[in-house]
Amino acid sequence: MIIQIMNFHFISIIVATFYQVPEITAFSFNDVRNHLGTRTPYRFKYNKDDSRIIFPGCKDVRIWMIIRHGTRLPSAEDIVGINTLRDMKHEILLSHKKGQGELNSEQLKRFDKWSSNIVVEEEKYLTHEGQDEMILLAERMQKRFPNAIKSKYDNNTFYFKYTATQRAQQSARYFTIGLFEKKNAQTVIFSPANKVDPILRFYKHCDKWQKQVKKNPNTYKEQKLFGDSRTMNDTLEIVSRKLGFDKVLSLDKVNLMYVTCGYETSWLKHYISPWCHGFDKETAEVLEYYHDLKHYWMDSYGHNLTYRQACMAIKTMFEDFKKKNYPHATFLFAHSGTLLKILTHLQLYKPSAPLTADAIDKNRTWRTSDIDCFASNLAFVLYKCEDGDKVLVLHQEKVIKLPMCDHELCPLADLEKHFYESIYNCDYSDMCSLDTTDT
Template identity: 25%
Template structure:
């Protein structure tokens, strides 16, 4: 495809730098079991761990094949000079909130686990030195809230994107889920942009990154104090970009889809594959092992309690950059099983398990294209682009259905309770797709001297700042018209009201 070669100059190397930057910007991680288990934390994964997990395809390629990227960039520059230079016109993104605290439900399960430990310690003469402390690690008031690390996730992401797309992010339109962790993520992102509203030219960026990171570290204490005021209800007076617009119909479309709520969310049998795996041999083996280590009777434990112990390992690493004692109870084989349990739930509740999971997101998908259509219309009429950047802050539950709607990460065989071993190389791994601060970004380009009208507007897609090949071409750049044609069914025929409407006479009798 002619459009596939017209990369904006510098894009190939910038893509490599962005992936490495996301890994390097975190402080040195805690050593030990937590880091060994981190590739398997699923939706509780740190952003940079997702990049590490893609090391062979992304990080190692970026670090070890810079010359290949440089050659690719030279070819792209040559194509651009021959057919017309392309410039970024608009950026439309969907961003998951940053690192958060455990939810209230997770804290209740952890409290139950601590109660079992306390009972075991008081009734058994066995040594309990290996048992984790029963003290509560996270106050209930913090449940589900954005952590300080989550604000940092957003600040770093904002910095990288503003350097990669100078000029586009000066006045972004911000939309958010009503959940405080999403609103606070949007605010943190905006504050980072406000502190550096005029990015330096791209060729100077690598030389200045360390200086910028030092500045951000010095400001972190002040930002945490500001966030405490926000959570206490104080107004965000210094937020130059304004408050994000709350739009749950876009960002929490699943809550507004009656068919999804009835057929999946409130259907006791919808996740039968998950329930079967919880009681399958792989989980029973882990339960027996943990029971022996904790001196807690097997019948007092279940898959949910085992999973929350594993998640506590992930929370302590992500939030505190420390290793939880719970990490020592699991090895990588256990972690793979627990990752699969999490992925099973995401697959059947947010992914390909039921068509309504993804079809319920078509309103958001259509909105993304409406924004790009509007930018093109404004460019064609000689008007300034009214919204050079539109950013939507939501959840893993926002991104997974959207990516499934687009056809990404679909395995040949469905994930089930009975094919764990066969799915070892599966595409659908939530930790690699939607870690904390994950992002899906459509970048619309205008190619002023394109050889044909069709080539004038082109698109690239970034997932977690890495170029994502398009389903229809397997290339990383698409003509805008070709992309719209590939998704014409969704763009023209997917009516959210119709998709989410229950059939006449259907009863909620699950």
């Protein structure tokens, strides 16, 4: 399947006022923007050092990489919600004219200029920033591993696959532009996308997980408790007062502002979303934790089945490394839910205790703002070394040491031994089928 390069234009992604003279400022926004959860921009989190990664006596020969799509537009539900903020914007401006609220003149100017005309038909489309993320990511990875990632395209050397979504398909397409430039990228062959994909989106068709986890009200118990907590109520009061409201805004409204702040921060490098002005570092951390509770219990360590099913991806990676006549560079384009479950399967970023509504663990390693921003990615690089095959793992382009390894460059044989169950006893049908006691 050949994807042709075409000019992709988002008619209504951002209103014209967003493209005025870039606004660059310091203030507390620099704190807020690092706590935007799964909508955190990739440009705040990736490893900027793109120099070649060399280990004496070793040569990089293969790479297997799974990538969350780049920055996208909101879901249809969020688009509708964001468009309703136009009325709230006028309330904020009116309140400050009456002497209420804590925003300064520059912040009020940003509210005055703000508008949103995103159409529901473009829900979850990849944005221009998302395109750039993919191009630049590809360029950097090729510089780090020039032997495994050749500069010239060959269908026998490269394998590309994406889920059956516009954002994943477009992410893959722009990634190839970064590897081969636009002219040569037109010849790239992509593996056909499957609506049912047990490797790239295994959780979507795992019936048992859908029933026992995603659609189980208990999965969201901690998030709901935290949403009703004193900490959250205090946060709602602070945000409401700062914006000049007489009454305390609902969690839904404040959350919508937080979400909008995240999207608009991700879309544009030099634009400051006025909706970020409702927060400071402390209040942003509260909303961040509110979302982390949901993802922890739905996509991570909260339930055993959630990360067990990720064996489908891990198994494929090991199998691909062992095949003799197989592409040296494999690039797979998926989603947040995929990456979080694989990270958990690898036992990465496990908190010292389960996340609960009782208190925010500000020192937790499991924080979606850090580990699951837009364009988050995980790469396994196979090195042929004088003393055997070894694997290097990178998360968001940063070299990491797996918990079961003694060093960053880990013997392949040791990993295969540790993940024996994932490789040889990964029965997806048995794991995900509902039996009579489940229905």
